[in-house]
């Protein structure tokens with residue numbers, strides 16, 4: 499047993515709670531493997547079905563917020579699991595996280611690109627190649643709005659469900675194209691040629707966050723070893739912007755922070771009307787370690803430019 503085995507006392511194995519989708523399980527297994535290697539403890543993955551996964555209808559019927567997290571938060575707080583792995587992109591910005599939990603690590607950011615993929619049988623391989631009025635599947639209003647700006651003629655259809663079932667419906671000919679995160683496809687080991695879309699990513703895109711009980715200092719210390727400092731800086735800015743905008747889990751909001759070569763943080767934020775016909779944009783810089791105030795500043799600028807009406811104009 500490694501150095502941390504002793505630190506963890508009598509706990510000979512740690513349990514990671516996560517959603518049961520193939521993507522969530524693959525992500526959690528990746529984190530488990532890294533922890534096992536770093537700490538020499540056994541790490542098991544426990545799949546937890548959430549209300550959001552069980553529910554087939556519109557998410558608004560569940561009250562929207564946190565439908566994919568509540569059961570996992572409870573399991574973690576109750577000690578049924580010791581850790582949880584979340585796509586930061588899916589963590590709502592308008593509901594506070596439970597006070598007893600803390601993100602102990604943000605893994606190094608993966609790809610943030612949104613890609614358009616096409617049916618295997620189709621000859622079309624680009625957004626520009628789609629026929630007028632072609633059907634494109636996505637459930638994210640951020641993607642819908644930005645597609646509307648690029649190709650207002652497309653028929654964007656609301657499509658929920660896991661990546662595999664979406665691709666199945668695409669290949670079955672129900673849709674002419676689908677927009678997905680390239681990071682998700684990579685983590686699932688799915689090879690599909692697609693076109694990277696020139697759209698602004700979601701807040702937290704491509705970032706996995708590892709959640710722990712706040713008072714579980716042994717585990718927090720161990721998990722902190724997986725934290726990527728540059729990613730933490732960027733997400734602190736993006737999340738502060740989202741909080742400043744009180745964005746919900748499916749708001750028409752895009753935000754992307756980067757660390758410039760000179761060490762400054764840069765944050766671009768955009769808020770759209772649902773068809774993309776209107777939008778507001780802000781881009782600001784700050785020194786390093788000033789992500790929170792940078793995010794607040796960009797949010798204020800967007801609100802001053804009319805973001806509130808665009809966000810509230812969206813049905814949840």
Ligand SMILES: NCc1[nH]cc(CCC(=O)O)c1CC(=O)O
Pocket residue numbers: 585586587588677678679680681682702703704705706
């Ligand atoms: N809402 C689903 C979701 N949450 C995170 C990812 C992909 C990985 C990431 O961006 O962290 C996906 C799949 C997708 O949007 O295609």
